[in-house]
Amino acid sequence: MTIFRLSVPTVGFFILATAGFAAGPQDFLPPVRPWHGASEALIVKPDNPWITPSEKTGLTDSPNYDDTVAWLRKLCAATPLVKMTEFGRTAQGRTLYVVIASQEGAATPAALAANGKPTMLAQAGIHSGEIDGKDAGLMLLRDIAFAGKAGLLDHANLLFIPIFNADGHERSSEWNRPNQRGPVHQGWRTTAQNLNLNRDYVKADAPEMQAMIGLLRASDPALYLDLHVTDGLDYQYDITYGYEDWGGEQPSSSPRGSAWLDRYFHPAVDAALQQAGHIPGRYFDPTNDRDLTEGIYAGNSSPRFSTGYGDLRHIPTVLLENHSLKPYRQRVLGTYLFIESALRSVGEHGAELRAAIAADRTARPEKIPVNWGSGDGPETHVDFLGIAYEDYVSPASGVKEVRWLGQPKVYAGLSLKGNKPGLRLDRPKAYWVPVTKPEVIARLKLHGVQYETLAEPRTVTIDMYRLVNPKAHPGEGFHPFESRHTLTTGVQRLTRTETFSAGSVRVPTDQPLGNLAIVMLEPEANDSLLGWGFFSEILQRTEYIEGYVIAPLAEKMLADDPKLAAEFAAKLKADEKFAQDPTARLQWFYERSKFYDDRYLLYPVGIER
Ligand SMILES: [Zn+2]
Numbered sequence: 001m002t003i004f005r006l007s008v009p010t011v012g013f014f015i016l017a018t019a020g021f022a023a024g025p026q027d028f029l030p031p032v033r034p035w036h037g038a039s040e041a042l043i044v045k046p047d048n049p050w051i052t053p054s055e056k057t058g059l060t061d062s063p064n065y066d067d068t069v070a071w072l073r074k075l076c077a078a079t080p081l082v083k084m085t086e087f088g089r090t091a092q093g094r095t096l097y098v099v100i101a102s103q104e105g106a107a108t109p110a111a112l113a114a115n116g117k118p119t120m121l122a123q124a125g126i127h128s129g130e131i132d133g134k135d136a137g138l139m140l141l142r143d144i145a146f147a148g149k150a151g152l153l154d155h156a157n158l159l160f161i162p163i164f165n166a167d168g169h170e171r172s173s174e175w176n177r178p179n180q181r182g183p184v185h186q187g188w189r190t191t192a193q194n195l196n197l198n199r200d201y202v203k204a205d206a207p208e209m210q211a212m213i214g215l216l217r218a219s220d221p222a223l224y225l226d227l228h229v230t231d232g233l234d235y236q237y238d239i240t241y242g243y244e245d246w247g248g249e250q251p252s253s254s255p256r257g258s259a260w261l262d263r264y265f266h267p268a269v270d271a272a273l274q275q276a277g278h279i280p281g282r283y284f285d286p287t288n289d290r291d292l293t294e295g296i297y298a299g300n301s302s303p304r305f306s307t308g309y310g311d312l313r314h315i316p317t318v319l320l321e322n323h324s325l326k327p328y329r330q331r332v333l334g335t336y337l338f339i340e341s342a343l344r345s346v347g348e349h350g351a352e353l354r355a356a357i358a359a360d361r362t363a364r365p366e367k368i369p370v371n372w373g374s375g376d377g378p379e380t381h382v383d384f385l386g387i388a389y390e391d392y393v394s395p396a397s398g399v400k401e402v403r404w405l406g407q408p409k410v411y412a413g414l415s416l417k418g419n420k421p422g423l424r425l426d427r428p429k430a431y432w433v434p435v436t437k438p439e440v441i442a443r444l445k446l447h448g449v450q451y452e453t454l455a456e457p458r459t460v461t462i463d464m465y466r467l468v469n470p471k472a473h474p475g476e477g478f479h480p481f482e483s484r485h486t487l488t489t490g491v492q493r494l495t496r497t498e499t500f501s502a503g504s505v506r507v508p509t510d511q512p513l514g515n516l517a518i519v520m521l522e523p524e525a526n527d528s529l530l531g532w533g534f535f536s537e538i539l540q541r542t543e544y545i546e547g548y549v550i551a552p553l554a555e556k557m558l559a560d561d562p563k564l565a566a567e568f569a570a571k572l573k574a575d576e577k578f579a580q581d582p583t584a585r586l587q588w589f590y591e592r593s594k595f596y597d598d599r600y601l602l603y604p605v606g607i608e609r
Helices: 008-018 038-042 065-078 110-115 132-146 207-219 255-275 306-313 328-348 350-362 438-447 514-521 547-560 562-574 582-592
Strands: 082-089 095-101 119-124 157-161 223-229 239-242 280-282 317-322 367-372 379-393 400-417 421-426 430-433 458-472 487-500 505-508 602-608
Touching: 038 328, 065 082, 065 095, 065 132, 082 132, 082 207, 095 132, 095 207, 110 157, 110 207, 119 132, 119 207, 119 328, 132 157, 132 223, 132 328, 207 438, 223 306, 223 328, 239 328, 255 280, 255 328, 255 350, 306 317, 306 514, 317 328, 328 350, 367 514, 430 438, 430 514, 438 505, 438 514, 487 602, 505 514, 547 562, 547 582, 562 582
Parallel strands: 119 157, 119 223, 223 317, 239 280
Antiparallel strands: 082 095, 095 157, 239 317, 367 421, 379 400, 430 505, 430 602, 458 487, 458 602
């Protein structure tokens, strides 16, 4: 059985890449700079019995699912510190594995609670082409077991997911990630259902994500690492990362957890990487990817992403984005240090971390910021460690394109803008979700939101919303996004007397996941379930009135109601198009008659203030 997929391109890529040239199928990439650092000492010698599959290729390639699982099984059999268990299944039926590392040899994520130590969960391959975390994690687990690093487990536990998007991981090719310098074989970004798991945290459509949320609930990690690789520009940084409320710049739902990351995690990780020859930096996006001098932006994100979701769950969550243009070997070594120093920080400052999480879970903020923009927040300036570039007119695109030149260049005082919330939601006392929305109730249950189920019908006077001007999410049109017809809407507040049938649920916001419930159930939040298309049925009008019936009804309304008549006259005067449109004129009366469907555009969830 060959564990490794050595091939001619593999060998060629390795030799030429370390010599400082791009080669192989991606010889169109910008020049790569030679790199050496102390972290190279982490790679074991070829005769080491615990060499990982990727190390055998010089960290240029990555093993497939079966070979990864086989290697981990062998490791588990050889050390009492490491166990592996299933936490779910993919859409195609592959087992999703989580590795459990603890000094007590706990066999399940839930069993870790018994040792009283905080747990860190590191997840590789949510985008399975971006697989650095898997090969780094295998090396670190090996070193915990056999190379003197078991002390990392003195005060912390490690949960490690080698491959989250396992179906995508097996859609492997040399042609999947054009912007990324290795490994030779890369998985695919989305699942076998073509879903992007890093847009699925709130709506949780994918079986993989449903399994992940179950694992988060069962293990309740104190720190969650989501390991990726960038696309985008060339620059000197090799290991970039980010989290919500970085530097206290935009408080979100878990400001104390973020303050812990600022105070303990960030300096420790940066120091570990710098000492070993890496260049850590903050993860950002360019304002204009054809002109870096226009600046960059970074900041909070929506809960469809791991970081935004972790913030709402009060699990400090860090997004790692390794620089795609750096060779695989350099990226894997940086990821190893990143995971190792994160675990060390959790162990050394676990008491502070747990206190921060507990305080975030107890807080009940009056306002919840949502709908984060992109670079519309406060501006600062940074000395950016970039790469020189020139412009040229591409005969292919016909416009100016960027050519990266490979030479380091500091862009002094580059503009860095933050993100700003588009809306701050009020905190009501509770929501009432009707039994007619079982998929909504199921999602609340999946996330672990607490609610009370009505045993009998209840009639309550309650606030409700009527949607105002709901429209398809800009840019979507006919094409769904993540298999859903998403929408944005305004709302008009109403007070109504409403009967909720038995089986309906009342969701109080005075609970640790109250902020998450608010974001899921307020229609104006971009990641609300309504925004994701869970309530599309209320957009349709289902009863009609014939013209020969509405005309005499309208005439009677005009005669009986002088105020309505005056309103109609004013409308005719002000709106010529309306005045010329018989259907619109009759519709105007229908909407004001008692026959009109008063549930049209009515959001069926009650809001108890
Ligand atoms: Zn990614």
